[in-house]
Amino acid sequence: MSKIAFVFPGQGTQYVGMGKELYENNELAKREFDKIFSNLDFDLKSVMFEGSEEELKDTKNTQPAIVAMSLVLEKMLREKGIEPNYVAGHSVGEYAAIGSAGFLSMEDAVKLTSLRGKAMSKVSGEVAGTMAAIIGLDADKIVETLKSVDGIAEAVNFNEPKQTVIAGEKEAIGKACIALKEAGARRAMELSVSGPFHSSLMQPAGEILKEALEEFKFEDSSVVLIANTTVKEITKVDELKDELYRQSFGPVKWVDTILALKEAGVTTIYEIGPGKVLNGLIKKIDKEIEVINIEKLSDLV
Incomplete structure (x- = not known):
């Protein structure tokens, strides 16, 4: 039997006024957003609906904003009777x-995201690191080439077969970009980011997060999570906590994640949240999977 997956976007998909249309025009969305906003120690509502681009780009704001909008849209999709495997x-x-799988309540998932954003913002401010996108070179070749670069330069986001993001020390990433172009990359460009996310330099953020995880009430899930760092199927709390700890300084294996979903019998994927970034990546990994975007009220009609 064909199966359904819900997937959710990451940083870089935020935009000014995100979620406002949903809040102002749908009673369920307003109710769910208000639950989220009242569970936080800062005014996320103002940041999302009225904040500047600069405010939204701040990691500690970006992360809870994206997760909040994604989870409200997810609730609205479930109201239509669509459930994920x-x-x-x-x-x-x-x-x-x-939050979608029910490991945490929706509002606690956003609260935990806020703590993650603060931890990553703090640590990235303490290390001189950056990231770069490498286009047109196989991931294996990238990993191999990085071994010869002095300093910390690691492949961290395996987005699609010919697009991998690297992260590490600023100087090492500069050298890596030169080496990767020489190795055959079509493009190697530094990204405008505030830190070397998902690299080993971010391990202190993982340690902060590890302590924070103990403050939340998690439950096992009947919906299977495919983990970013290991691509394992997770339904148990202990395994999930280990994944969340490692994920802040470990890789995002997106190509393998989509292939694992296909292998499990998934034929339809709903990308839920701001933007259509994952849709583009998924199409380059496997053209046969149907991808449906859920971002606006009109997507839910």
Whole structure:
């Protein structure tokens, strides 16, 4: 029998006024957003609906904003009777996935995301790191080439077969970009980000998060999460906590995640949240999977 997966986007998909249309025009969306907003120690509503692009780009705001909008849309989709067999999320999107699967309540999933965003913001401010997108070179070749680069430069986001993101020390990433172009990359460009996300330099953020996880009430799930870092199927709390700890300084294996969903019998994927980034990536991994975007009220008619 064909199966359904819900997938959730990561950082970079945020935009000014995100979620406002839903809040102002749908009673269920307003109710769910208000639950989320009242569970936080800062005014996420103002940041999402009225905040500047600069405010939204701040990691500690970006992450809960994306997860909040994604989870409200997910509730609205479930109201239509559509339920997932599997969930997955790209980077911070994994936090929307755990809320969707019921490991945590929706509002606690956003609260935990907020703590993650603060931890990552703090640590990235303490290390001189960055990220770069490498286009047109196989991931294996990238990993091999990075071994010869001095300093910390790691492949961290395996987005699609010919697009991998690397992260690490600023100087090492600069050298890596030169080496990867020489190895045959079509493009190697530094990204405008505030830190070396998903690299080993972010391990201190993982340690902060590990402590924070103990403050939340998790439950096992009947919906299967495909983990970012290991691509394992997760339904148990202990396994999930280990994944969330490692994910802040471990890789996002998106290509393998989509292939695992296909292998499990998934034929339809709903990308739920701001933007259509994952749709583009999924099409480059496997053209046969149907991808449906859920971002606006009109997508839910």
